[in-house]
Amino acid sequence: EAGARAEKSRAYRLSGTSVFRYLGYITLSSLLAATKAPYPTQLYQMKLLIAEDDLTSRVMLSGVTAEWKFEPIAVADGKAALEEMTKEDHPYLLLVDWEMPIMDGVELCKRIREVEERGCPPYIIILTSRSGTANIVTGLESGANDFISKPFEPNELQARLNVGRRMVLLQQQLSSAFSRLQLTASVFTQAREGIIITDIQGTITEVNDAFSNITGYPRDEVLGRNPDILKSGRQSREFYKEMWQSLNDDGYWSGELWNRKKNGEFYPELLNITAVNNEDGKRTHYIALFLDITKQKEHQLQLEHFAHYDALTNLPNRVLLADRLQQAISQTSRRKLYLAVCFLDLDGFKQVNDTHGHDVGDLLLVEIANRMKKTVREGDTVARLGGDEFAIVLTDFEDPEASLPLVKRLLEVASKPILVNRLKLQVSASLGTTYYPQQEVVDADQLLRQADQAMYQAKLAGKNRYHTFDTVSDREIRGRHESIEDITTALEQGQFLLYYQPKVNMRSGEVVGAEALIRWNHPQQGLLLPDKFLPIIEEHPLSIELGEWVIETALSQREEWRSFSGEFSLSVNVGSLLLQQVDFVSRLEKILQRHPEFNPELLKLEILETSALKNLKHIQQAITNCKEYGTSFSLDDFGTGYSSLTYFKQLKVEELKIDKSFVFDMLDDPDDLSILESVIGMASAFRRTVIAEGVESIEHGEMLLDLGCDLAQGFIIARPMAADDFGNWYQQWQPPQSWKNRPLVDSGDIPLIYAMVEHRAWVRTIGNFIVNSSISLPEMDHHQCRFGQWLYQQLDLNHYKQKIMTEIVEKHRLAHQLGNEIIRLVGQGQSGEAEETFSQLQKVREMLIHHIRSLFNEHNGGL
Numbered sequence: 001e002a003g004a005r006a007e008k009s010r011a012y013r014l015s016g017t018s019v020f021r022y023l024g025y026i027t028l029s030s031l032l033a034a035t036k037a038p039y040p041t042q043l044y045q046m047k048l049l050i051a052e053d054d055l056t057s058r059v060m061l062s063g064v065t066a067e068w069k070f071e072p073i074a075v076a077d078g079k080a081a082l083e084e085m086t087k088e089d090h091p092y093l094l095l096v097d098w099e100m101p102i103m104d105g106v107e108l109c110k111r112i113r114e115v116e117e118r119g120c121p122p123y124i125i126i127l128t129s130r131s132g133t134a135n136i137v138t139g140l141e142s143g144a145n146d147f148i149s150k151p152f153e154p155n156e157l158q159a160r161l162n163v164g165r166r167m168v169l170l171q172q173q174l175s176s177a178f179s180r181l182q183l184t185a186s187v188f189t190q191a192r193e194g195i196i197i198t199d200i201q202g203t204i205t206e207v208n209d210a211f212s213n214i215t216g217y218p219r220d221e222v223l224g225r226n227p228d229i230l231k232s233g234r235q236s237r238e239f240y241k242e243m244w245q246s247l248n249d250d251g252y253w254s255g256e257l258w259n260r261k262k263n264g265e266f267y268p269e270l271l272n273i274t275a276v277n278n279e280d281g282k283r284t285h286y287i288a289l290f291l292d293i294t295k296q297k298e299h300q301l302q303l304e305h306f307a308h309y310d311a312l313t314n315l316p317n318r319v320l321l322a323d324r325l326q327q328a329i330s331q332t333s334r335r336k337l338y339l340a341v342c343f344l345d346l347d348g349f350k351q352v353n354d355t356h357g358h359d360v361g362d363l364l365l366v367e368i369a370n371r372m373k374k375t376v377r378e379g380d381t382v383a384r385l386g387g388d389e390f391a392i393v394l395t396d397f398e399d400p401e402a403s404l405p406l407v408k409r410l411l412e413v414a415s416k417p418i419l420v421n422r423l424k425l426q427v428s429a430s431l432g433t434t435y436y437p438q439q440e441v442v443d444a445d446q447l448l449r450q451a452d453q454a455m456y457q458a459k460l461a462g463k464n465r466y467h468t469f470d471t472v473s474d475r476e477i478r479g480r481h482e483s484i485e486d487i488t489t490a491l492e493q494g495q496f497l498l499y500y501q502p503k504v505n506m507r508s509g510e511v512v513g514a515e516a517l518i519r520w521n522h523p524q525q526g527l528l529l530p531d532k533f534l535p536i537i538e539e540h541p542l543s544i545e546l547g548e549w550v551i552e553t554a555l556s557q558r559e560e561w562r563s564f565s566g567e568f569s570l571s572v573n574v575g576s577l578l579l580q581q582v583d584f585v586s587r588l589e590k591i592l593q594r595h596p597e598f599n600p601e602l603l604k605l606e607i608l609e610t611s612a613l614k615n616l617k618h619i620q621q622a623i624t625n626c627k628e629y630g631t632s633f634s635l636d637d638f639g640t641g642y643s644s645l646t647y648f649k650q651l652k653v654e655e656l657k658i659d660k661s662f663v664f665d666m667l668d669d670p671d672d673l674s675i676l677e678s679v680i681g682m683a684s685a686f687r688r689t690v691i692a693e694g695v696e697s698i699e700h701g702e703m704l705l706d707l708g709c710d711l712a713q714g715f716i717i718a719r720p721m722a723a724d725d726f727g728n729w730y731q732q733w734q735p736p737q738s739w740k741n742r743p744l745v746d747s748g749d750i751p752l753i754y755a756m757v758e759h760r761a762w763v764r765t766i767g768n769f770i771v772n773s774s775i776s777l778p779e780m781d782h783h784q785c786r787f788g789q790w791l792y793q794q795l796d797l798n799h800y801k802q803k804i805m806t807e808i809v810e811k812h813r814l815a816h817q818l819g820n821e822i823i824r825l826v827g828q829g830q831s832g833e834a835e836e837t838f839s840q841l842q843k844v845r846e847m848l849i850h851h852i853r854s855l856f857n858e859h860n861g862g863l
């Protein structure tokens with residue numbers, strides 16, 4: 001039974017192309033081969049059971065059949081013969097006497113036939129001194145296949161035994177073909193993929209259950225029809241033409257397309273079609289396998305949206321702004337008009353946040369964003385850059401000054417009072433503006449920097465005003481020159497050094513890599529972090545030189561660590577300009593050649609998507625070339641700024657690094673958690689390794705593990721450290737107990753993680769309320785808060801163990817009691833007591849979370 005189960009599960013696991021091969025192989029080659037097998041003429045050695053009570057006959061029959069290429073096994077009565085037949089490797093051909101003691105031949109036949117022999121029944125010849133029709137009928141009716149009367153001619157016996165031998169062989173072939181067919185059928189019915197088999201004209205001859213589940217068409221309704229019924233009309237005729245072309249040429253097609261279900265719903269599918277040939281190489285069938293990939297697509301859309309829009313205000317973000325600005329620039333040039341770029345920063349926003357809390361600040365930002373959007377015209381863009389910074393692109397002006405009325409309107413709407421939660425708030429804005437075209441060639445980045453610079457001037461001049469960028473006396477340029485000189489000197493004098501931060505597998509504790517991070521040991525200012533100097537040289541050739549220095553230095557360092565036990569990789573950040581060099585790969589090769597001891601497979605280049613997208617073809621080529629000697633790529637800060645998933649799919653990077661901003665807030669921000677989950681899902685859908693950066697606490701690590709992300713980097717594991725410290729750290733590091741051997745979380749339990757995070761979010765808001773009582777309160781009714789809604793729904797569904805659920809309900813109610821108590825205390829100005837109660841609340845939260853955790857893997861499927 002265990003064997004059968006294993007067989008079944010093996011069949012179930014076959015999917016994709018292997019099912020193809022399986023189906024193709026079994027149904028159409030071997031099955032045909034087996035059924036069309038030639039009538040066996042060659043005589044195979046075969047076991048023969050002889051049941052004969054007469055010793056002389058027995059010896060004689062054994063001798064003669066052995067000569068005829070049988071392996072005789074002789075027994076003296078029917079019972080012994082029956083025992084022989086229960087053995088594992090029993091004969092299938094029997095020669096049986098009628099008259100025998102204990103059990104006669106007729107009885108033996110009956111007994112053998114009683115046992116339901118699946119697939120291959122034995123072939124029995126009765127050899128007896130009896131004769132006459134009545135005896136022959138009795139013998140055959142009892143289950144014998146043949147009847148020979150003594151005395152007999154030896155050559156007749158030989159011929160009849162050979163008939164038996166051939167029959168057994170045919171039976172055996174048929175039965176093995178049959179069991180293969182059964183396996184094939186179970187692969188077919190149990191596959192997760194929808195399967196369609198058509199004949200050469202494209203008429204459907206068979207579909208499986210998954211087909212009906214996905215499309216909604218029952219089998220009967222589609223047999224004899226054409227798969228066209230699924231067409232969505234969303235693909236062009238060229239698309240189908242190419243599909244057929246490739247089926248004709250290669251016998252294979254694979255790709256994504258949109259189809260339509262019976263109920264009219266559209267769905268995306270991943271489709272593989274294979275042409276099936278018969279033995280003569282003639283095409284007889286097509287087999288199509290498909291998967292509904294709606295879920296993956298939804299992830300994709302969600303990711304695309306958050307890649308382009310700011311989550312709070314729903315305004316375009318920096319990425320989309322860059323796109324729009326680029327477009328606006330080329331349109332403006334074509335139309336010979338002007339455009340204005342504004343950089344707007346709110347005055348006094350920090351105070352609002354500090355006095356009224358972030359929630360109020362958020363509402364204020366949303367309101368101002370909406371007002372500004374209403375103020376500008378269609379075709380203009382208002383984008384949020386982050387915090388209280390906005391950028392506005394205004395287009396189609398005859399001359400630059402024509403934009404000023406609109407600029408003034410923007411300042412006005414930003415400084416009008418706003419009512420938030422019965423609070424009247426008022427801020428103002430400082431705005432910098434610049435124009436395109438200018439005397440010199442400028443690009444989008446420069447325009448934004450100019451506007452930013454002008455905004456700063458507006459702040460200096462007293463806020464609540466605008467300032468226009470002065471292209472003539474551009475001080476910023478000079479400032480930049482000085483710094484570039486400093487950095488050049490620093491490089492010459494060896495003031496740069498590399499720190500290293502480990503990348504680990506949190507589950508196994510393995511150190512999988514180290515990332516090199518640059519530091520500037522500044523003679524006056526001490527150790528400087530990269531954001532203090534890298535931006536200055538970002539677009540200067542000096543960044544290429546510095547980038548090469550980093551790779552060179554990191555490689556030497558890794559060579560020094562060769563004596564360490566592990567084969568951990570070495571990650572190096574590659575800046576945009578270096579990456580864009582046409583000869584980037586040969587530059588890298590030269591460095592590698594100078595380090596012949598270094599295994600290039602250990603090198604991982606971390607790149608930002610923004611720089612990869614600047615010249616996609618070039619980067620793809622670089623990635624391909626580097627792959628040749630094993631060097632791989634990692635997409636850094638993933639989730640913050642890629643413009644399209646189509647590009648992303650084309651970028652054959654091995655690793656995605658989830659940006660730390662998503663990791664920071666995952667514990668008590670359900671939105672960030674869902675983004676994180678999407679990214680992890682996305683990575684696995686595209687078969688990329690995923691690593692989280694910015695893991696600052698054990699709990700962060702726990703949740704990442706639960707979500708299926710095992711690799712991580714972050715302060716809780718190790719801060720970036722000097723090369724000399726790395727060895728010690730490497731020797732002694734151990735993952736926290738709760739990371740080691742953490743059980744895998746079933747995807748069905750992911751809602752539990754969300755529930756925990758919802759509750760944490762609620763507790764966090766209560767905490768904020770103690771600090772700042774003007775923020776809006778969270779939902780205080782324990783049925784109505786988001787966790788409560790989830791909880792009571794679960795109670796109805798009865799998915800989880802009653803006992804734990806009762807505990808959870810109790811703890812949750814207690815949490816709300818404490819919450820209400822805190823609000824009362826804050827209202828009475830007893831903030832000390834409120835704080836105390838809050839620490840109780842935190843303890844209750846931990847207990848609650850502990851209980852929720854114990855529900856993992858307890859889901860009983862809604863029974």
Ligand code: C2E
Binds near residue numbers: 575576637695
């Ligand atoms: P990155 O590549 O995203 O590097 C990770 C940054 O996150 C590092 O900052 C690291 O110290 C910090 N970090 C790591 N774990 C945590 C954590 O748990 N919490 C927090 N809050 N931060 C954490 P660092 O060293 O200041 O580097 C900043 C950025 O500068 C890097 O971001 C990278 O983009 C760039 N950079 C650093 N070294 C180089 C280099 O050699 N070449 C180039 N082109 N860029 C570099």
Ligand code: CA
Binds near residue numbers: 515573606636
């Ligand atoms: Ca990095």
Ligand code: CA
Binds near residue numbers: 636637657660693
């Ligand atoms: Ca990063």
